[in-house]
Amino acid sequence: MKWDLTVFYEIPDIEKIKKDLEDIFKRATNFVEKYEKLINENISTEQVRNYFKEFEQLMEDGLKPIQYSSLLFSENTTDKIAQQLYGISEQYGSKISEILSPLQSAFAQLSEEKLDILSKEIPEYSYALEKIKLEKKHILSKDAERILAATSISRRDALSNLYEKLTSSYKFKIEIDGEEKELSGSQVRALRRSPDGNLRKKAMKLFFERYKADEITIGETYNIVVKDYDTEARLRNYPKPISMRNLENAVSDESVEKLIEITTENTKIVHKYYKWKAQEMNEELTLADIYAPFSSSEKKYTFDEAKEIVLDAYYSFDEKAGNIVESFFKENRIHSEIVPGKVGGAFCSYYTTQIKPFVLLNFNGNINDVMTLAHELGHGLHGTLSQKQSFINYHTPLTMAELASVFGEFLVFDKIKNELEGDEKKYFIASTLEDTFATMFRQNMFARFEIQAHELIEKNGMASFEELSKLYENELKIMFADSVKIPEEYTYEWSSIPHIFHTPFYVYAYNYANCLVIGLYQKYLEMGKKFVPKYIELLESGGKDSPERLLNKIGIDITKEEFWQSAFEFLNNMLNEII
Template identity: 30%
Template sequence: MKTRTFDANATSGDSPFGDLPVWDLSHLYAGQDAPELKRDLDWLETASRDFAAGYEGKLASLDAAGLLEAVQRNEKIDMIAGRIMSFAGLSYYQKTTDPERAKFYSDCQEKITNYTAPLVFWMLELNRLNDDHLERLLEQNTDLARYKPVFDRLRAMKPYQLSDELEKFEHDLSPTMGSAWNKLFDETMAGLAFTVNGEELGLEAATTLLTEQDRSVREAAAREIARVLGQNIGLVARVHNTLTKMGEIEQRWREYETPQTPRHLSNHVEPEVVEALRNAVTSAYPRLSHRYYAMKAKWLGLDKMQVWDRNAPLPMEDDRKIGWDEAKGTVLDAYSGFDPKMAELAQPFFTDGWIDAGVTPGKAPGAFAHPTVTDVHPYVMLNYLGKPRDVMTLAHELGHGVHQRLAAEQGEFLSSTPLTLAETASVFGEMLTFRKLLAAAKDDAERKVLLAGKVEDMINTVVRQIAFYDFEVKLHDARRGGELTPDQINEIWMSVQGESLGPVFEFMDGYETFWAYIPHFVHSPFYVYAYAFGDGLVNALYAVYEEGDAGFQEKYFDMLKAGGSKHHKELLAPFGLDASEPAFWDKGLSMIEGMIDELEAMDS
């Protein structure tokens, strides 16, 4: 079976929201049998072997020019491997239930793991270089010095390295370790079927019903999600048990201080900064989520909220569906209002096949922006269903895309932004879109709906994600004591839900299984705090913007262009901000609190 060749002008034309765009993956490769793909796979195998033959055991003897050449050759290998896996991965996520696409993805992963196995020496040998020797080489060559952040990140892993043989062994095992369990989870979630009021739906469509105006529909969807997750809870618990055990083994062998340490290292963020964020948010639960949901219960005429009421629209909210063209116009206008350059950077996503927006059978749920490699462009995936939150999701993912385009000029090794900073442009794009809609509100009722929606989004981004983080911390700690039953994992989930959502909530039987469909726990352990980090950071940034900071736009674009070449302290300094100060997080949380104050005032 050949991979479909995607037409840049193709659309999913049967959508009730207008013609929804489909990816044109030919910008990567024309198909699974494309000669360019075979050429690149062959090149990768040869280039990796030649690189090892030329440099293994010899890095310490290289001069500055020789080390620069080695870095650039390694970067080219990384780019070609990234292009191949981007194509295979994006094809797979379009239809995870297609066995041909799943096989192609697995085969590419296995080939690249095998071909790049000779490169394992690279990080190990670099980290054996004497600090003073490496520093002298960097001082001698400005082009080499540009890669200092790459060396710094690699050398941060030095205390946790295993022997050369064990590192090679782990590399060879990788396709059958975490990634294999990730695929099992993805394929299971994509294959689930939910029947609500006689209609069979996938996970994305079923969870979207939790935002319907009709409370009986929301309840039916919540109970059906609980039923189906309950039927599959054993398998998902097996995935989590295995991955958390793998994490514990990795921690023990590498002597990581905590299960979170590798995430903090990859995010280039200090553990104490994350702890300050976590503590600031959890102490604010009563002022934020508890207070807001108590207000919302009154608006809905309820004494107690059920889980299917958490994201319910307000009674006065318009239930209309938003067409694709309107969503596109709203986001581009908001971006242009900040700076026309931002809208220009977003425009090709709509016109050149860089977005896949429709909800189709087997498609992975959720949304993401994938940067691919720096000589191509990012791709955005959505599951667009015409909800106001879908417009905000579009604004969010386009923010990522703009960020990734700007950072691409740093090159393959320096463009990748740590997760904590990767959420900056996405959340900022949401904020721009929200502020534009709020300014255009025709009356207090519409303003209230918009404000409430934004508060809920921020609670979902900050409070909910920190609760997720606490769930993961407790899950990994509990797993040290042995295999966890589904009921034990359910108990951990419920322990953080009540604390974060507040006393106005009652929890239906079955809600205890809702941890099972969250992909971040499987794909990216402890990723979730990055959302709260990004939201707090953007709230603080936006406050500076509203204060009329001179040259804000230019400084903002410079920050995005920096990609992964600078630490968060250096990036925020031009704005007078410092995330290592506890007061920084309070500043961000106070913006949410201010919006809740405004909503309370409207009720008085």
């Protein structure tokens, strides 16, 4: 299935899109001229309310061409027009951020007392004003903010785009069933689920060694991304680099540290599982085998079959949720085909409250792809329901952004599991555990690696590809211990993790969200249909309040250590079902 982007523009008309972006830039300039001097202790409540409303409309209009360019580029990173549009939209995005940056500094100059008064008098934007209070000490002078905004296009964002272009261009020649084939990165990674153990190992060796071949480019790119991010965090007076992401995610440093600590303590679940899997398969496992199917004839799904499974699960949960998910298919807002130049992985894109979300995935037809479809459509459900909010309250922090997606996976998991029995059921639970390990323990491992990599680069001024690979090897040993063998090429795996390049410290959000979802899903299992309206209301809330307060409304207390531990007990119980 391919998506239809004509809701944005009929065709990728460079001149038309450039003109739209230029108009937005002019509107942004006028907006700043209107409000910059007004933002002081004497500004009225009505003026602040009007400021927010005008800002929201400016963003709604301005993000339309930027989102379109991003989707077009994701569809084919080698297309010249897509590349040009992406470059133009990035350039204007940076210019618009630069011109708007003085307003952030102006709000940061308001006293806490003034912000408290405004928050009470403008309840629809109270959380936005609360966040300004929290960010005050991290917002720089007008000139400094302007410089950071102006240079964003040529700093870590530009380097992460270079990394994306480089790695998306990789082609892999590999012999399968006596025939040499040329595969994309996504197709090679899919071979981890091949029933042929030799093919799995050969494919992953080929995959990671391709990244190692570009070690100078990738290693230097990562070093510069880290230095750029850490320099900004230091300039903004954050105690440590990850603190900048934590504040953006509306979580404390302490809670993230506790989550990482608790997850690491529970890696014994992973060790226990893979020792069982090795016995079940009667072979010594390597990291190339952690997703190996238990049966030599792994079931394949057509896209239409995957669609029906996912729709049935969402409709069984709630008719409104089912209707929203089905609209993605009816309105051609999914790109699932594997084509040359397309970015790897999967995502759901939603920028504004006025254009419905779009989903990209690379569908190979295995059960993991069915779950990925459920995952991304969960994002789509969240992005659609939260359009009830105005733009400022629309987007959630990363820690809540994965909530609906993982919940959607659990819905599909239960639907499929209840239709199976015997070994088929056992191995499906096992496969789901593997995917959950990937989004909890592996993401935790990535987070631990990132923290140490940033510390090493700060301490020594740089870290070589080999040094970073050694750090990563140590983390692999902590996660897997002696349950699987670690091939040398897997120590290069860090270089293939796009998140650490384009959004430093993103990865722990997956683990955070998974723990949250397990808590939510247990509530659903306890309450049944009575839970559904509460869940829908949570998704409709978008980012209008802090995660802690939004979750408290449905009986989740994220300040308690036992809440996080309960997620791992849930996983251990799943494991005990099959062992």
